[in-house]
Amino acid sequence: MRLPSASSWPVLALALILLAACTTAPAHLPIMPTDVAAGVSEPILIATTRTPSADPDIRLTADRSALSFARADVWVPANRLAGEITYPSRQADPAHEFGLTGYQANIAPSDWSAMLDRHLSSMPLAERQVFVFVHGFNTPFSDGLYLNAQILNDFGVRTAAVHYAWPSAGQWPAYLYDRDSAQFARDGLVETLQRVSDSPAVSITILAHSMGSLVTMEALRQLSLEGRRDVLAKLDPVILASPDIDFDIFLNQLDALDPPPAHLAVLVSDRDRVLALSDSLRGGNRTRLGIGHQRDVLVERGIAVIDLTGLRDGTFLGHVDFATSETLMQLAASGALSQALNGEMGQSRESGVGALSDIAARIIYLPARALGER
Numbered sequence: 001m002r003l004p005s006a007s008s009w010p011v012l013a014l015a016l017i018l019l020a021a022c023t024t025a026p027a028h029l030p031i032m033p034t035d036v037a038a039g040v041s042e043p044i045l046i047a048t049t050r051t052p053s054a055d056p057d058i059r060l061t062a063d064r065s066a067l068s069f070a071r072a073d074v075w076v077p078a079n080r081l082a083g084e085i086t087y088p089s090r091q092a093d094p095a096h097e098f099g100l101t102g103y104q105a106n107i108a109p110s111d112w113s114a115m116l117d118r119h120l121s122s123m124p125l126a127e128r129q130v131f132v133f134v135h136g137f138n139t140p141f142s143d144g145l146y147l148n149a150q151i152l153n154d155f156g157v158r159t160a161a162v163h164y165a166w167p168s169a170g171q172w173p174a175y176l177y178d179r180d181s182a183q184f185a186r187d188g189l190v191e192t193l194q195r196v197s198d199s200p201a202v203s204i205t206i207l208a209h210s211m212g213s214l215v216t217m218e219a220l221r222q223l224s225l226e227g228r229r230d231v232l233a234k235l236d237p238v239i240l241a242s243p244d245i246d247f248d249i250f251l252n253q254l255d256a257l258d259p260p261p262a263h264l265a266v267l268v269s270d271r272d273r274v275l276a277l278s279d280s281l282r283g284g285n286r287t288r289l290g291i292g293h294q295r296d297v298l299v300e301r302g303i304a305v306i307d308l309t310g311l312r313d314g315t316f317l318g319h320v321d322f323a324t325s326e327t328l329m330q331l332a333a334s335g336a337l338s339q340a341l342n343g344e345m346g347q348s349r350e351s352g353v354g355a356l357s358d359i360a361a362r363i364i365y366l367p368a369r370a371l372g373e374r
Contacts, residue, residue, distance in 0.1 A: 026140030026142045026170055027087035027142040027143055027146060028057035028087075028090075029057060029058070029100050029103070029145075030056075030088050030092045030099045031056070031099070031103065032088070032094050032100070037077060037094035037095045038078040038079060038095070039076050039077040039079075040076050041073045041074065041101045041102075042074045042075075042148075042152050043073050043119075044071070044149065044152075044161045044162070044163050045069070045071050045112060045116055045160070045161065045162045045163070046071060046162075047162060047163070047164050047165070047188065047189075047192040048060055048067070048068055048166070048188075049064060049066070049067055049068075049165075049166055049167055049185045049188040050064070050141060050166070052065070052068065056103075058142070059105065059142070060165060061141075062140070062169045062170055062174075062177075064167045064181060064184050065167070066188075067191055069106075069107040069108075069109060069111075070103070070104055070105045071102075071104045072100055072102070072103050072104075072145055072163075073100060073103070074100060074101075074145060074148075075099045075100060076149050076150065076152075076153040077095060077096055077097060079095055079096055082326050083150070083326060085146050085147065086098060087142075098149065098150075112195075113195055113199065116160060116162070116195075116199050117199050117200060119160045120199055120201055123160075125202065126202070128160075128200050128201055128202045129160070129201060129202060129203050130159055130160045130161075130162055130199065130201045130203075131152070131157050131159045131161050131162070131205045131207070132162045132163075132164060132193070133147075133148045133151065133162070133163050133207050133208075133209075134164045134206065134212035134213075135163075135164075135165065135209055135210075136209035136210025136212045136242070136244070137175065137178040137182075137210050137211035137212075137244060138168060138169075138172055139168045139170055144163070144168075145163060145165070147320075147323060148163045150323065151207070151323050154323075154329050155328075155332050155333075156333060159205070160201070162196060164189055164192055164212075166182065166185030166212070167181045168181060168211075179214075182211050182212075182214045182218070183214075183218065185215050186215060186218040187219075187222070190222050190223055190226075193219060193223065193231055193235075194223075194228065197228075197231040201234065203235075203236045204234045204235050204236070205237060205238075205239070206235060207241060208238075208241065209241045209320075209323075210242050210243070210244045210319065213240040213241070213242075213243030213290075214245050216240070217245065217253040220232065220235070220238070220253070220257055220261075221253050221256045224256055225256070229258065229259060232257065232259055232260075233259060235262075236262045237262070237263035237264065237265055238265070239264075239265045239267065240265070240267065240289070241267040241322035241323075242268070242275060242290040242322060244275060244288060244289075244290060245289045246287055247287045247288070247289050248287070250289050251301075260302075264302070265303065265304040265305070266290070266304070266306070267290070267308060268290050268295065268307055268308065268309070269291070269292060269309045269321060270291055270292055270293075270309045271308075271314060272290055272319050272321075273316070273318055273319070275288045292305065292309065295365060298365075299366070299367050301367070304365065304366050304367065306363055306364050307365065308321045308322065308325065310362070310363065311325050311328075311363070313325050313326050331356055336356040336360045339360075340360040340364045340366070
């Protein structure tokens with residue numbers, strides 16, 4: 001028997017950690033009374049290519065299916081740390097745990113669109129925006145939905161929210177299943193974005209995580225091939241967080257977009273152990289987009305890069321720091337993050353944001369056009 005080389009032991013150790021951490025059962029989805037608890041219920045419209053389940057603890061399985069629609073009202077308790085998700089126990093406690101305050105399954109497409117239209121029409125014209133979240137690999141439906149609600153709550157997102165739930169198996173050993181599911185889910189996301197674009201929305205923000213970035217880029221490429229410039233023109237910004245995409249494939253996808261997103265940002269980290277393992281499975285050439293080794297090339301291509309490597313409040317695995325970092329939350333709340341992405345970091349300092357602007361200047365790398373250069 002041939003033993004692994006010494007250089008492969010760190011990869012094997014990480015794989016064992018991931019296997020231990022990523023094969024647990026998905027969180028359950030209880031409907032719970034919240035009248036005596038402090039918190040907020042986040043309304044989220046759901047578009048999914050998962051197969052529905054009759055089990056209310058699961059709602060949607062990992063099996064693949066045609067596009068369908070639902071709605072969830074997700075309870076986010078006030079008594080927790082920012083970035084923290086406390087999954088519900090069997091005796092769910094709304095004072096401390098996430099859960100649901102309502103759920104509607106099998107909504108007709110026209111009714112789902114009408115729900116979105118009514119929500120947007122109740123908002124001032126300039127604020128009629130839609131936030132579309134595309135979860136990553138190894139994500140059961142419940143976990144992705146709770147992560148979406150946590151992001152909405154902790155980052156102060158006050159737009160209409162759409163959750164695209166593609167059929168991830170929710171298990172690390174099923175990585176290849178998820179890769180195939182990501183390809184399968186492309187057309188469902190295309191239809192979802194078309195439906196959202198037909199709403200009164202003035203703009204659509206996409207936040208895609210991990211392998212969800214592959215689903216997203218493939219969907220945008222398909223929209224471009226179909227000549228749906230009207231849909232692509234509404235996408236602003238498109239944010240890829242810890243994207244699990246080969247760099248060369250990403251460039252090919254980007255080159256196919258007409259028009260490309262007006263603002264495209266990639267969140268990277270050289271501390272991302274999940275992407276490091278993904279990269280090692282492909283030869284260890286550091287070509288996963290989310291690792292960030294091609295940062296300068298991305299900036300030259302007009303893409304803003306947010307490098308989370310140096311953040312002190314990152315997680316051990318470093319793969320969900322985009323959602324859990326209190327530093328990023330503070331940057332978003334202060335306006336320093338959006339100002340920096342628009343090339344206005346100097347204005348942030350003058351407006352008193354101070355130290356946060358300095359952090360933004362250290363971690364955000366802007367293309368020349370964003371800095372006003374010609």
